[in-house]
Amino acid sequence: MANKDINELVKQLQNGNIEVFDDIYYQTKNIVYYSIFIILKDYQLSEDIMQDTYLKALDKIHTYKPRAHFKSWIVTIAKNLAINEFNRRKREMLIDISEQEYILGSCASTAENEVLISQIFTVLSDIEKEVVLLHVVGDLKHREIAKLLNKPLGTITWTYNKAIKKLKEKI
Amino acid sequence: MEKQDIRFRIKETCDERTPDVLNSIKNSSEFRVPVKNKKSLLDYFSLKSFSYSLASVFVIALLITLVMTSQPSTPVIASTITVDINPSIEITLDEDDNVINVVAINDDGEEIINPNTTFRGLSLDQAIEILIEEAYDQGFIVDTTEENVVLISVDSDNSELRERLExxxxxxxxxxxxxxxxxxRVIKERNPDVTNEQLENLVTIAxxxxxxxxKLSLINKIIILDDSYTLFNLKDQSIKDLYILHYSLLSPIENITDIEPDEVQDLIDDAQEHQITVAKLLLINKILELEEAYTLEDLKDLTVRELNGIHYKLLNTETTEDDNPGNNDDPGNSDDPGNGN
Incomplete structure (x- = not known):
């Protein structure tokens, strides 16, 4: 569904129609989840923050303006919550930053796809991960990603091409 | 694996692995759409929003003043690079070797510059990576046993910078x-050693x-060696074809060092008399050495490409005859008992 459709759904939600929430959720859940997962690197924790993200987005829904892509808006909320959680756990020494690895958890998936996910999160740098996931999973255009990450468009295009090349070599 | 395949697999995998927390969200006590507060007329004139508006107007006015009074900062072009394959591209760099602009010189060049790509600010290496990838995807660079040929040129007032960038x-x-x-094979070309006025003229022609x-310089070198060629019939040739042609025209002249000095003058006189270049005359002489049936008159009106073709065939025929032990017409050597000769 195009950006226009999701904006239409959000508008209905802002007008009080809670029925459209499911559609909005299913259109955005992948990119929300992986934006959090890149930061927290933990399957269970990311699930919890994902829940918080949608509740917060709902609470702040009237502050959303259709100037920006809705996915960019909700990803920002997700990342902020993830960063806050990360910092909180760091302060409480619940995680060892230097040895943090991705806890991929168990999920029904083919062995090949398991390898692919593993490669994305180990082979790519943080910025490459973000750009690939926002573009491929989130369907955001490079221009929108550049705005979201506050980087030049050329950098985003180059980073994406480099990341895909790295994955092609590894797989 | 193609880019599209990787994209598809990433999307599919992420789809599979993303947990579904919709029910948990809906079961939360916070799951509701908050009521939008309706503003009263008084709210629009509240001190807070009014002061924000005033501050915004002030900032905008200040910015406009600054923009109008300040000089626009245009980056200084420190060097200009051209890359020719069949697509021709020009890249301008600033003093930090960062890309200012990438433009296509010809229609093929347009094919490899993605309009969605912003090259400005990238390093030269990054720009080249993107362009070469696109050239490969579009088929201008091929992965066969034949060499691709790329012509590069760097123009800069600073000779050290030019050499480093080359x-x-x-x-x-x-x-x-x-x-x-x-x-x-990467071949380098430098701007011809001419006056500024002549260079401007060349720029206009190019x-x-x-x-x-x-590319114009390479074409000129070919025309000097064989004036049967013109800019018109060479300008759309790929760099590879031009390079091979130039090389084939140069090859005969490489042997000119084997000739005695007074013979060289005879060659030049001969060439002038027949109104052909020395290179062409040397090539014709090689053909005549291999095949006496030809004469200078037969060959002088052929193009260098045609002459190279004849020379190549004669060389290969001679080689085949030498290497084939069965091809022996001397009856005295026949070991065939059935041979009544």
Whole structure:
């Protein structure tokens, strides 16, 4: 569904129609989840923050303006919550930053796809991960990603091409 | 694996692995759409929003003043690079070797510059990576046993900078092409040693024909060796074809050192008399050495390409005859008992 459709759904939600929430959720859940997962690197924790993200987005829904892509808006909320959680756990020494690895958890998936996910999160740098996931999973255009990450468009295009090349070599 | 396949698999995998927390969200006590507060008329004139509006107007006015009074900062072009394959591209760099702009010189060049790509701010290496990848995807660079040929030129007032960029460019192009299991020869061309006025004239000619100065220089070298060629019939040739042609025209002249000095003058006189170039005359002489049935009159009106073809065939025929032991017409050597000769 195009950006226009999701904006239409959000508008209905802002007008009080809670029925459209499911559609909005299913259109955005992948990119929300992986934006959090890149930061927290933990399957269970990311699930919890994902829940918080949608509740917060709902609470702040009237502050959303259709100037920006809705996915960019909700990803920002997700990342902020993830960063806050990360910092909180760091302060409480619940995680060892230097040895943090991705806890991929168990999920029904083919062995090949398991390898692919593993490669994305180990082979790519943080910025490459973000750009690939926002573009491929989130369907955001490079221009929108550049705005979201506050980087030049050329950098985003180059980073994406480099990341895909790295994955092609590894797989 | 193609880019599209990787994209599809990433999307599919992420789809599979993303947990579904919709029910948990809906079961939360916070799951509701908050009521939008309706503003009263008084709210629009509240001190807070009014002061924000006033501050915004002030900032905008200040910015406009600054913009109008300040000089626009346009980046200084420190060097200009051209890359020719069949697509021709011009890249301008600033003093930090960062890209200011990438423009296509010809229609093929337009094919490899993605309009969605912003090159400005990238390093030269990054720009070359993107362009070579696109050239490969579009089929201008091929991964066969034949060499791809890329012509580069760096123009800069600073000779050290020029040499450094030439080396960097040559190395990067080679490294990128090799990634696609392709072979490449990078040839360098410098601006001809002419006056500024002559150079401007060359720039005009190049621009009018949608080619780079480097390509025009190569074409000129070919025309000097064989004036049966013209700019018109060479300008759309690939760099590889031009390079091979130039090389084939140069080859006969490389042997000119084997000839005695007074013989060289005879050659030049001979060439002038028949109104052909020395290179062509040397090539014709090689053919005549291999096949006496030909005469100078038969061959002098052929193009160098045709002459090269004849020379090549004669060389191969001679080689085949030498290598084939069965091809022996001397009856005295026949071991065939059935041979009544």
């Amino acid at each position: 080396t960097q460019l040559e190395t990067k192009i080679a490294a990128e092409v090799v990634k696609y299991s392709a072979l490449v 621009r009018n024909n949608k080619i780079t100065i480097a």
